[in-house]
Amino acid sequence: MSSTVLLQRLRERGVLRVVASYAVIAWLLLQIADVTFEPLGVPRWVMITLITAAVLGLPVAITLAWQYELGDGGLARDTAADAAARPVVHGLRRYADVAIIGVLLATVAALLVRQSDLGKPPPPDRPTIAVLPFANLSGDPKQEFFSDGLAQELIDRLGRVPGLAVIGRSSSFAFKGKAFDARTIAERLGATTVLDGAVRRDGQQLKVSATLLDGSSGRTIWSESFERNSTDVFAVQEELAAAVIDAIVPAARGNAQAQSAPPTRDMAAYDLYLLGRAAQEARTGERLRESVDYFERALRLDPDYAKAYAGLSRSLMLWQGYGGVSPPRDAQKRAEAAAYRALATDPELPEAHAALGTALRERDPARAEDSYKRALELNPNNIVALYDYTQLLSRDESRSAEQKMLFAKVRELDPRLAIVWLNVIGDLLDAGKTQQFQTEYARALATFADDPDGLNLIALAPLLSGLPTETYHAAFAIEQAGNLNLALQATIFPLMMVDDFARARTLAELARRRGSTPELTLRQLLHLAAASGDWPAADAIARDINALGAVDASTLGPVAFWLATQGRYPEAAAMYTRIGPLPESPSAPAMGAALLGGTQGLPALLRTYRATGRTDEADKLAAQYLASLRQPPTEPDPYRALDLAALAANEGYKDEAVRALRGVQERSHLIVPFYPQLPWFRSLDGHRGYTEVLAERQRRIEQARTEMRALEAQYPDSVIVKTIRAARS
16 A cells, blocks of 8 residues: 555545544643643652653554544444445534534643743843752752752853843842742842742652743743753853853853862762851851861862862951851961962862952952952853952051942842941941941841841841840740740840840740750850859850860860959969960961950950969060050951950959940940950049049940830740749749
């Protein structure tokens, strides 16, 4: 039988019609399954089974169409001779097939148009993309770091594309788990496009689906799914980035800097790197310690992992600026070494240049600036390099215009970056713009209402300026955001400001029972017990601190500090010996906080030295640090002035000490931390100016206590408030 005759027979028996209908229906069902199965969590084998059934069902459909015919009498076996007239269906049933096929063809056409470039919005003139955190579809919450990490890696990769602005992680990740549509997200972040996606990692299998959405209309620009082996994650990142570039920045298609090789071939090292970055984002001493550990474990698996070296360097630098757990003594040295190793491994890695800039910012500003510039040449969207560069420029008043321009870019690319809000609010306080501060602070609390870590960072502004009510307000906001442990820690500081040691101890004990960072909680309890004169309790807490086996300065320093204030100098001397040597340079008055248990720690050390036969050494140290503290600061620093007041009072320079305290009181609502009961400040008793300072301090404390009680009344269901009231009753 010739092909022409066969085709005629197939048409006569309705086989071609059935094949067309079957193909359209099967394709449509598979399309629907592909779109819906992934979000519903349907196992992958179900999709494979459907495809197999569709393929195997085709010959069955062909056989049935050849053997049977539909007529007025219904479905019957086709026994008519070839070329004989076929049964005809009359009435509405005659047009049923045509209608069904027509609807199906229209549906197929609509789907094809939707997947094609037809009707899609054109690429924006100034493209800005927000990469949302990818949904974790693995069913294991512990895999969240992987899905978040994939989105973060895409942010880094897309940041290197010429002509594309990329919204920073802090802002795009703020929408994690929230039911906002693409248009709302784009409007809030100033983005023209939004990339959303989902990740499923099951053993060695990896499936990534992504959708690029137009920010103005919410329409899909592009969507794709990738099913690969887990080791191909870097290839998937490159393909995703290439698709985005092609969709919204086609002009950069040939200019984007491609990644020549995977950053690591060890997937266990990659997981540890992502865990390190996730811990780094928390910005607490405890989590930064974890972050350093993750990066170091990754590097043990892959000693040539440049991004892990860069991450390690940054975590070590951040750790030195955040409390809770003290960083290692050699953190600065290790940060520099890690940054240099990252560059040696990958000279074109933006994160490595940014890390080196931050590591060298204090010691070699010129080299640091070169590093920041190179990082921004490689990735103009690198928020770390941008922000840290603004901090370098802020030290030179002649470059304020450059600093403001870069700072504006940081705010544009990462409008929900908490450290930026902290700087803005802090600058308003430093400038004495109280009304503007109140307005911006209220906006910040509202903006970060769902971000306890962001709220905790923003609370530093009023804390450092001695504003207990505003700091207390942030603590309640942190509790409402869902982090009670962090909220408890945040309430202790404002209560200490107003000498409310009893209520602060109640909350610190609750934090300890709930498992908050032991080092931080015990330090707080020690300060509270000692400041209120409860020396037996202070001794018990000191024993608990010793039981930790810690040797870092910020944990042991408070013990030595309070031993010295009691005149227990031999015990204090033994503790100082455990802490180790002082910083080499007297130009770092902050060593009081880092080494000796508080900004007023140096007088305690000097008294210990003098009482244990080291008078000459004490006199030399006092002279060195007095000379350093008397130098005009580059910017207002109440803590430096408080250092000077404490040291001057201890050395007998009463007028100088009172002037320094007055200066702090003029710049800060309350002098923090300030304990008039300390022996060096008691030496100022009877000085007229000091009496005035204490009277004004007490007036402000009473005012703040009244405001804080009123604030508590606004949160009757707060665990903090209930705990305080229960203790009071």
